[in-house]
Amino acid sequence: MLINCVAYQEGRKVADIARHDIRSYLGRPGGFVWVALSDPSDDELIEMQEEFDLHPLAVEDARHGHQRPKLEEYGDELFMVLHMIESTGDELHVGEVSIFVGPNFVLSVRSRAERGFHDVRARCEREPELLRHGSGYVLYALMDAVVDRYFPLIDALETELEQIEGRIFSPKASARANIEALYWVKQKLMTLKHAAGPLLEATGKLYGGRVPQACTGLGEYYRDIYDHLIRANQSIDSLRDMVLTAIQVSLATITIGESEVTKRLAAYAALVAVPTLIAGVYGMNFEHMPELRWEFGYPFSIWLMVILDSILFWRFRRAGWL
Template sequence: MLINCAVYQHGSKLHDISVEAISDYVARPDCFVWVALRDASPEELALMQEEFHLPSLAVEDAHHGHQRPKLEEYGETLFAVMHLLEPSPEGYELGEVNVFVGRNYILTVRNRNQQAFLGVRARCEQEPQLLQLGAGFVFYALMDAVVDRYFPLIDSLETDLEAVEERIFAKGAQPRDNIEQLYGLKRRVMTLKHAVAPLMEVAGKLHGGRVPPICISSQDYFRDVHDHLIRINSALDTLRDTITTAIQVNLSLVTIEEGEVNKRLAAWAGIFATATAFAGIWGMNFRHMPELDWPWGYPLALGLIAGTCGILYRRFRKAGWL
């Protein structure tokens, strides 16, 4: 579906144009065309390929989707893929934005995502002196908008992790629930990691060293995006390590609790084993046993059993087993 199709000249918007007029303005060196599509059909992509003379392999990737973040060069055309993430009950809904960048055009194809980029267009139009840099600056603005949307996800992950950490040490905590939530957090961290790490490599190729000609005038801005991605990647590594530690702590607490239960069971088993031993000795069916003729033999036996069990109970209690 076509979202927007406009032509710009010297940093200012001239007007919206029809798709059929794209090739006419692309042929003009003093203009550049900015087109935005969402969930484009094969027919729309084929029309854009004809108007912009897009490389077939890149169009095929944009059509099939499910690509990892990447940057590819096809002559004077750049093709970039970035991931868009939206929170969902199961984790994240994964979408993509495919960007075609040429000398005087930029085409974005957004798939499986409802997050619009109208704010990016408005931001660029409010800065005509920067928009004069052409499609390379618009490419930066789009990448910067995608990266900025990762920061709230990081904040949400940190908040959820702190809540789980508090529940780990709470009285009556449910270890299984904590483990499930921690593994859910870990899956979300890894999903975000898979979006950030390759994109960090992409941003690194757009500043310093051999920079594509389209992005030379904007490479300082791409350096800023790269710095943001480094911060996000470091935060994700910290979150992943913290989650791993929390899982280990939770399992250790479960082991400690099981050890406490085993000690209590062992203590009571020892007490009842002593009582059983005495009862077994006096319960043997021998004819000549001295206690059988004593008037106080039975109460004495019960008292000895109770006394011994009481001593053992106090010893176990003092040792912290009961």
Template sequence: MLINCVAYQEGKKLSDIPVEDISEYLKLPDTFVWVALRDPDQAEIATMQEEFALHELAVEDAVRGHQRPKMEEYGDCVFVTLQILEFAGDELNSGELAVFAGPNYVLSVRRDANQGFLGVRARAEREPHQLKKGSGFVLYALADAVVDRYFPVVDRLEAELESIEDHIFGKVGEQRANIERLYALKRKSQTMRHAVIPLLDAVGRLYGGRVPPVVSETQDYFRDVHDHLLRIAGRLDAVRDTINTAIQVSLSMVAIEENDISKKLASYAAIFAVFTAFAGVWGMNFEFMPELKWRYGYPVALATMASVCGYMYWRFKKAGWI
């Protein structure tokens, strides 16, 4: 679906243009065309390929989707893919943004993501002195918007981790739920790492040293994006390490509680074993057992059993087994 198709000259918007006129505007001096698509079909992609003379391999990646973040050069065109992360309830969903940036055009293809980039276009149009830098600045603005949206995601992951940590030393019945929440959080953090870590390398190739001509005037901006990614990657590493530690602590708490339960069961089993032993001896009913004909034999037997069991209970209680 076509979102926008706009021509700019000298950093200022000329007009919205029909798709079939794109090739004509590309011939104008100091002019570039910015087209945004969302979940396009094959026919729309084919039209854009023809209008912008896009490389077939880059088009194939944009059509298929599900690409890892990367940056590739095809002649004078830079092809960049980024993952868009957004929460839907408690689930972290991953979409994709593919950007073709040539000397006088930018084509962005968004898939499987609800959040748009109209704000990016509005921001760029408010800064004509920046927009004069052409497609390189638009590529930066799109990448910067995607990366800035990572910060609320990692904030939420950290907040969720803190919430789980507050319950790690809680009741025993909560440990299983805590471990399940930790593994779910670990899966979300891995999803985010898959979006951030490869993008570090891709953005790192857009500043310093030899860079594509398209971004030659915007290297400093891409260095800023790279710095943001480094900050996010560091926070993700901290989240991952904390999750692993929390999982180990939770498992240890479960093991400790199981050991305490085993101690309690062993203690009560030992106490009842005393009853069994005494009852077994006095229940044999031999003819010459003196206790059988003694008037106080039965009360003494019960008192002895109760006294021994009481003593054992006291010892186990003192030892912390009960």
């Protein structure tokens, strides 16, 4: 579906144009055309391929989707794939935006993503002195918007992790539930890592040394995106380490709990074993057992059981076993 098709001249919007008028605006000096599509049909992609003379391999990647974030060069044209991560309830939904950039055009193809780039277009149109750089600045603005949308998700996962950590040592919390929650956080972090990690290499090609023609003169802007990606990746890696540590701590609490149960069972078994031993001795059918005919034999054996069990109970309670 076509979202926008706008022509720009010297950094300022000229007009919203029809698709069949695109080619007439491409030849104008100092101008470019910015087209935005959302979940386009094959016919729409073929039409854009013919209007902008796009490389067939890049168009095929955009059509099939599910690509790894990357940057590819086809002559003086660029093809970039970005992952758009959106939160839907407790899950993260992964969409894509494929961006075709040429000297006089930008084509963004959004797939499986709800949030668009209306705010990015409005921002660019408010800054004509920067938009005068042409299609390279539009690519920067789109990349910057996508990367900046990662940070609220990272902050939300950090808050979720802190809440789970607070429950780890709570006696009412289930250790199994904590481990399951930590595992889901780890999965979400991997989703973000798969989106932000590959972009480091791709963004590094857009500043310093040889850069594509469309990105000339915008090195400091792409370096800013690179810095943001480094910060995002460092945050993701730190959270992953914290998740792994929290999982290990949760498993350790389970082991400690099992050890406590084992100690209690051993203590109760010892308390039962003492009277059982005494009763077993006097339950043997031997003739010559002096205590059997003693007047105080029965109360003596009962008090002996009580005293020995009391001593054991005191020792176990002092050791923390009971």
